[in-house]
Amino acid sequence: MQTMKLSGISRLILSLAIVAGAWLIALPWIARQPAEHDSWTSLNQSGIDPSAMYYSELEVMKPILERINRTGRLEK
Amino acid sequence: MAKDAAENEIIQARSAWTTEDWLAVWCGGLLLLVAFATVWISLPSDLNANLDSGEPIKISSPLKRFLAAPGAWGQNPIESFLQPATNDKPGVNLIPGVVGAAVVIGLLFAAASQLKSGDGLSFLWAFPFVFLLATLAYVLAGQVVIKHYNLEYVLWALFVGMLISNTVGTPEFLRPAMQTEFYIKTGLVLLGAEVLLNRLLALGLPGIFVSWIGTPITLISTYVFGQKVLKMESRSLNMVISADMSVCGVSAAIATGAACKAKKEELSLAVGLSLVFTVLMMVAMPWFIKLIGMDPTIAGAWLGGTIDSTGAVAAAGKIVGNRALEVAATVKMIQNILIGVISFGVALYWVRYIEADPNGDRPGISEVWRRFPRFILGFVFASVVFSAIASQLRGGPEIVDAMTTGSTIQLRGWLFCLAFVSIGLETNFRELYPYLKSGKALTLYVCGQCFNLCLALLLSWIMFGLVFKNLLEK
Numbered sequence: 340m341q342t343m344k345l346s347g348i349s350r351l352i353l354s355l356a357i358v359a360g361a362w363l364i365a366l367p368w369i370a371r372q373p374a375e376h377d378s379w380t381s382l383n384q385s386g387i388d389p390s391a392m393y394y395s396e397l398e399v400m401k402p403i404l405e406r407i408n409r410t411g412r413l414e415k
Numbered sequence: 416m417a418k419d420a421a422e423n424e425i426i427q428a429r430s431a432w433t434t435e436d437w438l439a440v441w442c443g444g445l446l447l448l449v450a451f452a453t454v455w456i457s458l459p460s461d462l463n464a465n466l467d468s469g470e471p472i473k474i475s476s477p478l479k480r481f482l483a484a485p486g487a488w489g490q491n492p493i494e495s496f497l498q499p500a501t502n503d504k505p506g507v508n509l510i511p512g513v514v515g516a517a518v519v520i521g522l523l524f525a526a527a528s529q530l531k532s533g534d535g536l537s538f539l540w541a542f543p544f545v546f547l548l549a550t551l552a553y554v555l556a557g558q559v560v561i562k563h564y565n566l567e568y569v570l571w572a573l574f575v576g577m578l579i580s581n582t583v584g585t586p587e588f589l590r591p592a593m594q595t596e597f598y599i600k601t602g603l604v605l606l607g608a609e610v611l612l613n614r615l616l617a618l619g620l621p622g623i624f625v626s627w628i629g630t631p632i633t634l635i636s637t638y639v640f641g642q643k644v645l646k647m648e649s650r651s652l653n654m655v656i657s658a659d660m661s662v663c664g665v666s667a668a669i670a671t672g673a674a675c676k677a678k679k680e681e682l683s684l685a686v687g688l689s690l691v692f693t694v695l696m697m698v699a700m701p702w703f704i705k706l707i708g709m710d711p712t713i714a715g716a717w718l719g720g721t722i723d724s725t726g727a728v729a730a731a732g733k734i735v736g737n738r739a740l741e742v743a744a745t746v747k748m749i750q751n752i753l754i755g756v757i758s759f760g761v762a763l764y765w766v767r768y769i770e771a772d773p774n775g776d777r778p779g780i781s782e783v784w785r786r787f788p789r790f791i792l793g794f795v796f797a798s799v800v801f802s803a804i805a806s807q808l809r810g811g812p813e814i815v816d817a818m819t820t821g822s823t824i825q826l827r828g829w830l831f832c833l834a835f836v837s838i839g840l841e842t843n844f845r846e847l848y849p850y851l852k853s854g855k856a857l858t859l860y861v862c863g864q865c866f867n868l869c870l871a872l873l874l875s876w877i878m879f880g881l882v883f884k885n886l887l888e889k
Contacts, residue, residue, distance in 0.1 A: 351582035358555070358578075362492070366560045370489045379489075379559050385740075387733055388487075389697070390562040391726030392569075392666050392828075394748035395609040395819050399729055403741050404812075407617050 435597050438527045440793035443604025445523070447797060450822040451804075453477050454814055466809055474813045476821025482519065483512020484828050485553040487562055495557045516829050517546045524594065534591050541592035545840075548575050549832040564694050565727040568828070569665055569835040573683055576839015585840045593837035599673050600790035602830035603758075605823045606666065607797025610755045611815065613806040617745050621878035625720050626749040629867075629874045633661035634757070637863035645855045650769055651677035654761060655685040656856060660863045663751050664689045664723030669831060670754045674762035674791055675769070679838040684850050686835075688860045689723045696864075697727040701734035711735055712879045713872075715742025720871035721864070725751060742879070755798045762791045 345353065369375055382389060386398030394400050431437070454476050459465075465472045486509060488494035496513065500506035521542045529535030552575045555561065556568035579585055585593075615623060634657050641653035655677045659668035665686050672682040700722065704714040714735050722728045725747050732743030766786045771778055778786070805811040850856055 347583040351578070354578050354582060362555060362558055366558045367490045369560045370558070375560060375563070379563050382563070382730055382733060383487075385733055387726070387729045387740075388562065389565045389726040389730035390556065390567045390724075391729070392567055392664070392724070392831075393606070393609055393824075394725050394744070394751045395816075395824060397725065397729055397744065399740070400744060400748060401816070403744060404614070404617065407745070408812075 433530045434789070435531060436600060436789035438531055439597060439600030439790040440604055442523055442527055442601045443607075443790075443793055443797065446519075446601075446605060446826055447608055447801075447818075447823060450476065450478060450818045451814075454818045454821065458810075458814070462810055472810055472813055474810065474817040476817050479512075479821040481512060481515035482822045482825045483509040483516065484825050484832075485509060485513065485550060485557050487557050487559055488554075489559045492554050492558075495554045512825070513550065516825060517543070520826065520829055520833070521546070524592075524597070527597070528591065528594070537588075537591035538594075541589045544589055545592040545833060545836055546829075548572075548579070548836045548840075549829065551575050552832055552836060563730075565697060565724050565730070566690060566694070567665055567724070567726075568832050569669075569686055570690055572832045572835035573686070573839040573842075576836045577842055577844070578839075580840050580842060581844055589840060593840050595679060595834045595837040595841070596673070598830045598834035598837065599669055600788075600793075602827045602834065603670055603673060604790060604793040604797055605827040605830070606670070607755065607794040608801040608815070608823055609819050609827075610752050610794075610798035610802070611805050611812075612752060612755075612798065612802040615749055615752055617749065618742070619883070621716070621883040622746055622749050624878045625716050625746055625871065625874045627753060629720055629870050630661050630750055630753055631757075633863065633867045633870055634658060636866060637661060637859065640862060640866075641855075641859045645859055647855050647859065649678075649681060651675045652681040652684065652850070652856060653859065655681055656688065656859050657863060658757060658761070659685050659689040659723060660692075660860055661867055662754055662757055663725055663747065664693060664727075666725075666751070667723075667754050667757065669834075670758040670794070671761045674758040674788060675765045676788075679841060680846050680850060683835075683838055683842060684847065684856055688856065692860065692864060693722060693724045693727045696722045697724075697731040701731045704735050704739075710880060711739040712742050713875045715739035716746050716875035716879050717868075717872050719743040719746025719750065720875060721868050722747075755795055759791055759795055762788050 370379070386401075388396060388398070391397045454474065457477050458474060459472070462472060462474075464470075485495035486498070486507070496509045498504075498507040521539065524542070525535040525539045528538040549572060552572035553568050555571040555575070556566065561571075615627075637657035637660065638653055641647040641657065642650070647653045651672070654675050655668050655672045658671035659665065661667075662671075668682060668685045668689060671677075672685070677685075700718055704717075709717075715732055715738065718731050718735070718739065719728050719742065722731055725744075728747040729740060729744045732740035735743075763783070766783050767778060770786065801815050805815045808814060
């Protein structure tokens with residue numbers, strides 16, 4: 340049986356089509372689901388970016404550090 | 416003859432200062448200087464009065480509008496760049512910021528490439544294409560579901576690069592702009608300004624104990640386990656996995672990978688492992704904590720001490736509660752600051768012991784200095800200088816925050832993104848296969864993380880549950 344081999348361009352187009360399907364259809368659909376939407380909104384409103392690489396990228400650190408500096412306490 | 420020798424000496428001295436390491440220090444230093452100067456000259460005139468009266472002060476960087484990365488989007492990728500105004504938020508246009516970042520990095524690195532190897536023009540020709548791929552990676556990473564599960568932009572940068580290299584192949588003309596190490600080294604010098612040592616004491620002694628005692632113990636134990644038990648062939652892979660698992664994920668992998676000269680495939684593998692386990696841990700740990708009803712302070716310290724990625728720590732802490740969020744994020748911040756010391760220590764250890772001739776004497780101080788990676792010095796120097804500014808200047812923390820959040824964080828992000836696009840463009844899937852086949856990397860990560868989970872829980876319980884139980888409430 341002869342194996343079908345795709346050319347480089349065909350493989351790129353196929354990969355891009357899969358990426359487009361995932362990012363333009365599947366992920367937006369998941370984002371619309373109530374549980375996902377509520378969870379993301381709650382994190383966003385709290386200044387939390389779950390993909391932050393370093394503490395300086397987290398908005399939520401600013402009020403935490405200000406409170407610690409001002410009162411020496413964390414939220415109860 | 417004497418004239419020739421003198422000219423040779425001048426050329427050698429000049430070329431020593433234009434090595435990639437030194438150029439990374441100059442480029443990073445220049446960017447930090449400009450970023451700081453623009454904030455300094457735009458300080459509000461009533462700053463001192465506001466500080467005296469205890470009024471909140473607002474400082475921002477004038478560069479903020481001109482330096483940005485694509486943002487979060489849910490339904491339409493265009494929202495990454497353009498967001499319409501709503502009742503509670505003004506409209507956002509990030510296109511000038513993205514173009515600004517491309518112009519700044521493109522021109523600076525073209526000049527550096529010219530000094531380094533005389534191919535500044537080839538860099539300028541190739542750079543816009545590599546930057547476009549990095550922009551695509553940022554857009555993929557910006558989808559809210561992807562962001563929610565901590566799948567950081569470096570993963571998508573790697574993916575986008577590999578998509579090209581493993582399908583149509585990487586075009587030759589792109590190679591001058593694929594400067595992986597140079598982007599990473601310069602990005603690390605910029606990161607130095609965010610490593611503020613004065614924030615170490617934010618949680619007092621218990622915070623330092625969990626972060627600065629537990630983390631090095633885990634790192635060294637995991638490294639020794641990899642060498643003695645698993646007999647890992649690659650010491651650098653062993654070290655990068657140990658560091659990203661015990662310190663703070665991707666940023667620690669990048670810093671230690673550069674310090675121990677890890678191969679690009681090793682860095683990719685370590686980052687991939689860290690991100691996969693971060694997703695699992697940020698979902699499973701809050702569930703387990705709630706199930707057993709763990710004290711939120713201890714839970715926060717445990718989350719902060721174990722989950723690799725900083726953003727994921729905050730997200731997991733939020734699920735447990737506000738108290739856990741604050742302790743978790745602060746413990747992680749203290750751990751984040753450790754990467755300066757860790758990367759310095761790793762670089763020193765590598766030069767002194769790993770790169771030394773096994774049959775010869777250990778290198779002396781002058782040899783260690785000659786081989787020591789200069790960009791690590793730039794990284795540590797930036798950390799010391801900006802820690803001093805934050806602690807000594809009036810309004811120092813606000814000035815440094817305005818500088819980093821307004822400009823250098825965006826530039827550092829682009830540089831790491833460009834580095835991982837370059838790695839992807841140079842990586843063939845087949846090159847990763849031998850690393851996956853032996854399973855040692857996965858075993859090392861799993862065993863190290865199990866040890867980390869136990870040690871961090873023990874230390875969190877001792878420090879926050881027993882010894883200093885009431886300290887944070889006083």
